[in-house]
Amino acid sequence: MNEKKRQITINILSFILVVTLVVIFLPFQANADGLNEYELGEVVKTGKDKGFVKEKGIQKDDPHYNWQLGQFSLQGYTRVMTDRDKPIFLKTVGDTVVLNFKLEQNIDALNGDKSLVIAVDERAYDNKLYRDETNFGRGALIIRKTDAYTNKKGNAQLYTDYLPALITGANTQVEVCEEGDYEVSLDYSIRNKKINIPFIDKTVYSSYDDYKIYFAFSVRNGNCMVFPFDVITGEELTNQTNTENGFYLDLAKSRYLEINVKKEMLYKGANGLVEDVRFNKPASDGEKYTDEGIYTIKVSNPYTKEETIKKICVGSNSILKAYMITGYSISEIRSLIQNGATIDNDGNIIIPEQKTEKEDDDTSVSEEEEKEVVIISTDINNEVTKTTDNEAIKTHIEVNEKENENSDNHTMKIVLIMSLLITVVLSLIYLIVKNKKKQKNINKQIAIDPEEVHLNNEKSSLKEDGRVNDSKNQSATKDNEIN
Numbered sequence: 001m002n003e004k005k006r007q008i009t010i011n012i013l014s015f016i017l018v019v020t021l022v023v024i025f026l027p028f029q030a031n032a033d034g035l036n037e038y039e040l041g042e043v044v045k046t047g048k049d050k051g052f053v054k055e056k057g058i059q060k061d062d063p064h065y066n067w068q069l070g071q072f073s074l075q076g077y078t079r080v081m082t083d084r085d086k087p088i089f090l091k092t093v094g095d096t097v098v099l100n101f102k103l104e105q106n107i108d109a110l111n112g113d114k115s116l117v118i119a120v121d122e123r124a125y126d127n128k129l130y131r132d133e134t135n136f137g138r139g140a141l142i143i144r145k146t147d148a149y150t151n152k153k154g155n156a157q158l159y160t161d162y163l164p165a166l167i168t169g170a171n172t173q174v175e176v177c178e179e180g181d182y183e184v185s186l187d188y189s190i191r192n193k194k195i196n197i198p199f200i201d202k203t204v205y206s207s208y209d210d211y212k213i214y215f216a217f218s219v220r221n222g223n224c225m226v227f228p229f230d231v232i233t234g235e236e237l238t239n240q241t242n243t244e245n246g247f248y249l250d251l252a253k254s255r256y257l258e259i260n261v262k263k264e265m266l267y268k269g270a271n272g273l274v275e276d277v278r279f280n281k282p283a284s285d286g287e288k289y290t291d292e293g294i295y296t297i298k299v300s301n302p303y304t305k306e307e308t309i310k311k312i313c314v315g316s317n318s319i320l321k322a323y324m325i326t327g328y329s330i331s332e333i334r335s336l337i338q339n340g341a342t343i344d345n346d347g348n349i350i351i352p353e354q355k356t357e358k359e360d361d362d363t364s365v366s367e368e369e370e371k372e373v374v375i376i377s378t379d380i381n382n383e384v385t386k387t388t389d390n391e392a393i394k395t396h397i398e399v400n401e402k403e404n405e406n407s408d409n410h411t412m413k414i415v416l417i418m419s420l421l422i423t424v425v426l427s428l429i430y431l432i433v434k435n436k437k438k439q440k441n442i443n444k445q446i447a448i449d450p451e452e453v454h455l456n457n458e459k460s461s462l463k464e465d466g467r468v469n470d471s472k473n474q475s476a477t478k479d480n481e482i483n
Helices: 002-033 318-326 330-338 389-446 450-482
Strands: 037-040 042-045 070-075 079-083 086-091 098-103 116-118 124-126 130-134 140-147 157-159 171-176 180-197 202-221 227-230 241-243 247-250 258-269 272-282 293-300 307-314 349-354 371-378 384-388
Touching (some): 037 086, 070 202, 124 140, 124 180, 140 171, 258 318, 293 318, 307 318, 318 330, 330 349
Parallel strands (some): 086 202
Antiparallel strands (some): 037 070, 042 202, 070 098, 079 086, 098 171, 116 180, 124 130, 140 157, 140 180, 227 247, 258 272, 258 293, 293 307, 349 371, 371 384
16 A cells, blocks of 8 residues: 555656646747748749740649649748738848748659659740740749849849759758848749650650749848947947937848938027927938937838837037936926026936925034935936935835845746755655665565574574473472472
8 A cells, every 4th residue: 555655656746847847848949949931932834935934823634733843931030921912021130031942852753753854944044033045954943132222123043953952851941031022933844754665764755844933022120220329439329318429320221111310409589499390301321410409210110010219419508408308398498497407417407405494403504405406307208207316216226126026036936946846856766766675675575585484483482482491490499499
């Protein structure tokens, strides 16, 4: 019964160990297997010597009916969408978009039929992508890319005698795809050996047909970011920062993002300084902005519908800095300054506030002790708040404590998981070792020689007889003494 309980305990602990390992490693495995893949292309018949341009479906009596030569696929993208039946693949930071082709047939026995082979096409051309007549060999791969920035069609890349270099059943990388529009065509000719002479394997009559796998797709940047850099230091500028040197824009090769820049500056009006929009226009990659003012950069991605806004202040005007940081209007800032407020280097407005005197305090108070600093700033939603130094310090401490608490919770989870694993493993080892020792003791008891058992029994009997005789002698002695 104890052995049965021990076995049940071992099974339960083993189950806990397996479940724990699955929970820990399953997310990593899911991430490794989660690579997106999209199949592209469909075979069509193009007649014979027609420049691979006359497309028609494959009928039942066609030698290419109901089987395919291979499959193109795209991997490494983040999201796919369609526009007029053309797929658009969105890539983000870290993505590498790759076009692959997998050959699924033996080109010397297509669809398992030795009479169907990929033929050598010595005088071929592609009327859509490659019009110069040339020797395509046994299959030609043609790729043409349209530049993402100039919308200019590039020269088609031609790979002749493409199919013999491939390994059947293996994925072959065709090209790494950056932003742009792509057209791909695999042109090949099939020879159908219709009449053969027996015994000498000589073909006296063959027919030829041309086919192609054609498709088009686009690759776009899925990010919605633009990067402003200081024109002198080259340092990247974050949102709501100031530079006296000016800045330039780096679009990070995102040619399809819509980017507008609005410039605001101070203008002397009838009522003093007021803000004035000087321009609001599209931006280009590398464009520089060095004139004083506040620049609002608005980036939108037409494919993801996302928007990003950044503000950069150029110049040393403290009122401009405060206008950008606090969200106050120019007239409000001027009013605060007239009432004794000052502006620090970051654009924060500092307002001195007098404390009320304590009636029960007879000691003199210094001028610094009579004031407490109020900083006017803006959060991410441009909501203006007022906090004292003490409140700001308290808030900072609370944020740090919360961050530390989150970090401690994360560490505690890891420690608990590791402790559980170690406990389960040690328990299994202990039970296994204990079980082996018990089994060894049982085996030893079973292996005792029968003669040795008999001798031990006889010795036990003699000892018992001796004890009986001794007791009898002792009784007799006592009787004699009494008499």
